[in-house]
Amino acid sequence: MTKQAGDLTVVGVSKSFGGVAALTDVSITVKQGEVHSLVGENGAGKSTLGKIISGLLLPDSGQIQISGESVSFRSPREALAHGIVTIAQELAIVPGLTVAENVLLGDEPKKVGFIKRKKLRKDFAALAKRVGFEFEPDTVAGSLSVAEQQKIEILRALSRNASIIIMDEPTAALSRQEAEALHKVICDLSKAGTTVILVSHFLSEVLELSDTISVLRDGHLVKTMPAAQSNQEELIELMLGRSLGAIYPTKIFPHYTAPTVLFVNNLCAGGVSNAWLSVRAGEILGVAGLVGSGRSELARAIFKDSKIHSGSIEINGVRITGKNPLAALQRGISLLPESRKELGLLLERSIKENITLSSLDRWSKFGIISRRRENQVVAKILEKVLVKSAGVRQKVSHLSGGNQQKVLLARTLMSSPRVLIVDEPTRGVDVGSKRAIYDLLTELAADGLAIIAISSDLEEVLGIAHRVIVIRGGKIVSELSGRAMTEHAVLEAAFTGTK
Numbered sequence: 001m002t003k004q005a006g007d008l009t010v011v012g013v014s015k016s017f018g019g020v021a022a023l024t025d026v027s028i029t030v031k032q033g034e035v036h037s038l039v040g041e042n043g044a045g046k047s048t049l050g051k052i053i054s055g056l057l058l059p060d061s062g063q064i065q066i067s068g069e070s071v072s073f074r075s076p077r078e079a080l081a082h083g084i085v086t087i088a089q090e091l092a093i094v095p096g097l098t099v100a101e102n103v104l105l106g107d108e109p110k111k112v113g114f115i116k117r118k119k120l121r122k123d124f125a126a127l128a129k130r131v132g133f134e135f136e137p138d139t140v141a142g143s144l145s146v147a148e149q150q151k152i153e154i155l156r157a158l159s160r161n162a163s164i165i166i167m168d169e170p171t172a173a174l175s176r177q178e179a180e181a182l183h184k185v186i187c188d189l190s191k192a193g194t195t196v197i198l199v200s201h202f203l204s205e206v207l208e209l210s211d212t213i214s215v216l217r218d219g220h221l222v223k224t225m226p227a228a229q230s231n232q233e234e235l236i237e238l239m240l241g242r243s244l245g246a247i248y249p250t251k252i253f254p255h256y257t258a259p260t261v262l263f264v265n266n267l268c269a270g271g272v273s274n275a276w277l278s279v280r281a282g283e284i285l286g287v288a289g290l291v292g293s294g295r296s297e298l299a300r301a302i303f304k305d306s307k308i309h310s311g312s313i314e315i316n317g318v319r320i321t322g323k324n325p326l327a328a329l330q331r332g333i334s335l336l337p338e339s340r341k342e343l344g345l346l347l348e349r350s351i352k353e354n355i356t357l358s359s360l361d362r363w364s365k366f367g368i369i370s371r372r373r374e375n376q377v378v379a380k381i382l383e384k385v386l387v388k389s390a391g392v393r394q395k396v397s398h399l400s401g402g403n404q405q406k407v408l409l410a411r412t413l414m415s416s417p418r419v420l421i422v423d424e425p426t427r428g429v430d431v432g433s434k435r436a437i438y439d440l441l442t443e444l445a446a447d448g449l450a451i452i453a454i455s456s457d458l459e460e461v462l463g464i465a466h467r468v469i470v471i472r473g474g475k476i477v478s479e480l481s482g483r484a485m486t487e488h489a490v491l492e493a494a495f496t497g498t499k
Contacts, residue, residue, distance in 0.1 A: 402433025
């Protein structure tokens, strides 16, 4: 039987990994029924604190109290027994099970040891309706997009009727409409007396939803304050220990005589219909649209990672005739994929191995790699992307999300591309690393690189792009530039297809 938790207090908690402090003497009180947000850069200790509260990690020192009584959780199951459930940043669905089976996993209605399928679907449908998520209960979870899989995680946590829910970046993979639906769920939970501990990089989301905000920096608690008494500028300064300035760098527009590097003519592929676009040297073309609109499908089609039915792709006026990503790479197209962990990085391999993975032929002869040359180029590219690490031999899994993204970006740049496609370039990245990535993209464009930037964050698209195209149903329905590039215009095109 799940207990109903009261106030949760973290008292003097510290935690280290391999001699490196992740948390140092952190004390926070989370009141029952409030939305309490934890903010900070990647590596600040937010997720570590959440894992300690949820039983995934044991603190080195300090204690957790619920309603004034000390508790010690050695597993998430023990935390669940006290009403604590976590929605983790990393998805934990079972791909071969249905949506309903994933949501009610471990809590399925049974009779004589067999799952009552009809009752399972009924319970799932009631929960999905209450939350406002539309799902077919018998859909195989592994066939769904990242955003839809994230919603399964949310429904699973809510099905436990927990009194404390830890949400670690719950809207990172959701569209604006889906995120707004979740915001309503969070507010309703809070009103009903459920405590929500929110970990998020979206400061506007934090300020909108939170009652209280705690800021962490380098494993230390910097400040806890009412959300109503704070703003984005203050939060950024507390997180970084300095003023960030503008979120987005000043745009450097390409010269009007800059040549067209990429030309996509009437392209039809999986999820893409009659796509036409061009990108000039030094230009950042933003791609906007709702989740499922065909943004990532367009990126994969240009990168030759999906079967092209008709149309053509040209680099500097010459058509790419190959049918796979190698042909695109050889002609100067490089892709930073949507999910760095599923589609990009080898997490248990070193920084150096990840960076040089797709370009080893450039410093090898007769199959023998020149380590000296490899080390030189890796050192040079790391200076450019500013990865913070313990050295090039460090495992990528030990890096923060922002530094992992920079490692993947470094690999894409190793091929010296003419066209760089970045799909969700700052997903799961803290505000300081976001600005570093924006600065790098702006610098690359100023050096003449043609860039396509795809993002579900509309503010991000408008903040870095010189021109924006909007995709709906696999078709480019609008192209915006100059003063016409507004949130209203993009959303109107995304929802209605109006140009």
